[in-house]
Amino acid sequence: MKAGFKVKKLKLVLIIIIAVFAALWAIRSYNGYRLHVEKQMRFMMDTYVTIYAVGPKAVTSKAVELALNRMQEIDTKFNSLNPKSPVYAFNHRNEPISDKEIVDLIRVALRISEEAGGAFDITIAPLAELWGFYSKEYYLPMPREIKDCLTKVGYQHLSVNNGKVVKDDEGVRIDLGGVAKGYAISEALKVLRSNGVNSALIDAGGDVYGLGKNGSKLWRIGIKDPRGEGLLGYVEAEDLAVMGSGDYERFFIKDGKRYHHIFDPKTGYPTEGVASVTLIYHDPVAAQAWTKIPFIMGPREGLKRLEKIPNMEIIIITTSGETLYSSGLKHGLNVIK
Numbered sequence: 001m002k003a004g005f006k007v008k009k010l011k012l013v014l015i016i017i018i019a020v021f022a023a024l025w026a027i028r029s030y031n032g033y034r035l036h037v038e039k040q041m042r043f044m045m046d047t048y049v050t051i052y053a054v055g056p057k058a059v060t061s062k063a064v065e066l067a068l069n070r071m072q073e074i075d076t077k078f079n080s081l082n083p084k085s086p087v088y089a090f091n092h093r094n095e096p097i098s099d100k101e102i103v104d105l106i107r108v109a110l111r112i113s114e115e116a117g118g119a120f121d122i123t124i125a126p127l128a129e130l131w132g133f134y135s136k137e138y139y140l141p142m143p144r145e146i147k148d149c150l151t152k153v154g155y156q157h158l159s160v161n162n163g164k165v166v167k168d169d170e171g172v173r174i175d176l177g178g179v180a181k182g183y184a185i186s187e188a189l190k191v192l193r194s195n196g197v198n199s200a201l202i203d204a205g206g207d208v209y210g211l212g213k214n215g216s217k218l219w220r221i222g223i224k225d226p227r228g229e230g231l232l233g234y235v236e237a238e239d240l241a242v243m244g245s246g247d248y249e250r251f252f253i254k255d256g257k258r259y260h261h262i263f264d265p266k267t268g269y270p271t272e273g274v275a276s277v278t279l280i281y282h283d284p285v286a287a288q289a290w291t292k293i294p295f296i297m298g299p300r301e302g303l304k305r306l307e308k309i310p311n312m313e314i315i316i317i318t319t320s321g322e323t324l325y326s327s328g329l330k331h332g333l334n335v336i337k
Helices: 005-026 057-078 086-093 100-115 122-130 143-150 177-194 284-290 293-297 299-306
Strands: 037-044 047-054 158-161 164-167 200-204 207-211 219-224 231-237 240-246 251-254 257-260 274-281 313-318 323-325
Touching: 037 057, 047 057, 047 177, 057 086, 057 100, 057 177, 057 200, 100 122, 100 158, 100 164, 100 177, 100 284, 122 143, 177 200, 177 207, 177 240, 177 284, 207 219, 207 284, 219 240, 231 240, 231 313, 240 284, 274 284, 274 293, 274 299, 293 299, 299 313, 299 323
Parallel strands: none
Antiparallel strands: 037 047, 047 200, 158 164, 200 207, 207 240, 219 231, 240 274, 251 257, 274 313, 313 323
């Protein structure tokens, strides 16, 4: 077995940073004035998070720091591996979750699970642990082990009663990683706006939100090649999230086959057929969750389902190298020149 996701994730972050920095450099003389571009970076949510903000230094410096603080707070609270997190207490001590912020996000996740027919599921934690994605001691389980594990998987095991999240089986455990990064981005946006920043870019390990415009132009956000080191092209965005999922993020290879962290909740095995999904949408929470759907449904069925969501654009790259676009992206990606 060999793991390659950490190196690839770092390379992806560097690629995005280089592309964004080039765009930001071009606007520093916008309308004849020198604009300050505030950049701050921290490691959280198992990746590097970078925020760029354009405006007066006194405003942007404080706003970016506060936004990163808010994201750090969410990372700590929602992390299922943090013994101080209410999610950890729920998973390991069967303590109902009463924290309103977490309860509200779980409500959103359960609603998406219902709408997606179970293709998105936050109760996937027992499978991720069985396969070794938490310990990073990767393991190919026996069919019987997977079958036993599946008895603890299924969003129907969860319910919200009197403002608290409860479960019907002590073995059920949740992982909010499929929505927490999008939520952290959405909260950072609130902080930036409330502190006077109207032009910024949040890059959370390749999941990106472009706030306002990049000077007089739209933000250019690169789309990674899931089987290469570079970018396939870019999309332009204003007040939009560009969120992605890929089989290259966390994976191991056993006997020449790739096993990654996106599981089919019905089979207990990593999905096959889709290498990456990118969604362009105004809501980063929903966008992050829905990126998983084509992996489970398959590329064409997934595209068909996602196109029913108004104003959502989709890019799906299959493991055979085919690229599928939603109807709003008729001309595909912009080519980097």
